[in-house]
Amino acid sequence: MPKRVDHDERRTQIAEALIQVAGRQGLHAVGMRDVAAEAGVSLRLVQYYFQTKEKLLFHGLQHLTDRFTARVGARLAAAGPDPGPRATIEVLLLASLPTDEESRTFHLLYSSYSILSVTDEALAAQPFIDRPDAAENALTELIRQAQETGRADAGADARTEAISLLAMTATMGTSILVGQRTPESAIAALQYHLDRIFNSRQTAPTAR
Amino acid sequence: MPKRVDHDERRTQIAEALIQVAGRQGLHAVGMRDVAAEAGVSLRLVQYYFQTKEKLLFHGLQHLTDRFTARVGARLAAAGPDPGPRATIEVLLLASLPTDEESRTFHLLYSSYSILSVTDEALAAQPFIDRPDAAENALTELIRQAQETGRADAGADARTEAISLLAMTATMGTSILVGQRTPESAIAALQYHLDRIFNSRQTAPTAR
DNA sequence: CTCTTTGTGATACGACCGTACCATAGTGGT
């Protein structure tokens, strides 16, 4: 059996198992034995590829964000080439809502990691700051573009609106997660604000 | 030593200790021995007044929300009798932001409990649904009042705006918690939306 | 003054968890 094996591949497989089991039981309740069982490997192997649980958790977060980035990318690509700023923003926001199993898991675990990072300084050093900032900048730029081309309310503060949309989306996601709100009502609230920011044009892409 | 003792008082003392130590180490990391040490009692006593850890955690959540309710009530009272709808909303929202140690602890623990409730069905049955709904209704009513008296934009959807304000505030709180945003910038974003919803009138002397 | 109840201490138990250690089979290098 000991043929040379791709470490990155194995690590990904194990990280995936971590995410699966953590999504089911909660991040706080996952042990290395659970991860091993989920991945179909022995406990020793999890130790072998990640020396410590802390490292495993770090890599799990990394993998989680990577997967989410890929997911958003795929949605953007599926929206066709150059959809308008509004359609782009819609894709970005809606991709973040926990509407299917994958996004539900993502939202739960990302929230768990965030909360954990408040009291765990080692986690706080991880990529929690970069990603949200990037999203904020992207949305700000999209709104600015729309304003310059007259497709959005020129009186709106682009950055504040971007921050607000992201903030709303985040809480909406958690509300959906805990069963306090339906995805539909969350989407409706977001659309309300997009309608407010963007001049009434159809959402449709630039077909033809 | 065994003179008759007030159970409720002791339970409150222990619940307080739970909140203190959980605010420091994170809810996931708190054990019954930690709580006992923080409260200055023996482990046995924690067992005596709460039979199980689960019950202790439930009561901790209860105590946490009670304390928060009292805090908000005090802030409202401090705002004087009948401040306008906008000032009232400001008090409600700003009281939720983690600006001092107490609110920081509250926000951290409430978030922790929420996340926990996603994968723990026993917790999910606790008062997570009632409270946010009450806040949402209260804000909606305040905005409606302002609209009827011409102090707020009549074209706004009161309920959606209420939901949005609360949602934004929640995420802002978490962002402050993880050090990603300053309280000042969070308040500025909230004020931006209040300025949008309410007709330009003075804010009334409120903020602390 | 006894007896029962209440409050409290100390400590033991069994489970689990992360980590470390030992062994070994296969594989590539020379």
Add this chain to the structure above:
DNA sequence: ACCACTATGGTACGGTCGTATCACAAAGAG
């Protein structure tokens, strides 16, 4: 063909955690 190294299994160790048990002192009831 040997050797060294990689990948993997099995298992043991020390610690901690929630809970249970035993013991007992003080206080109220009769």
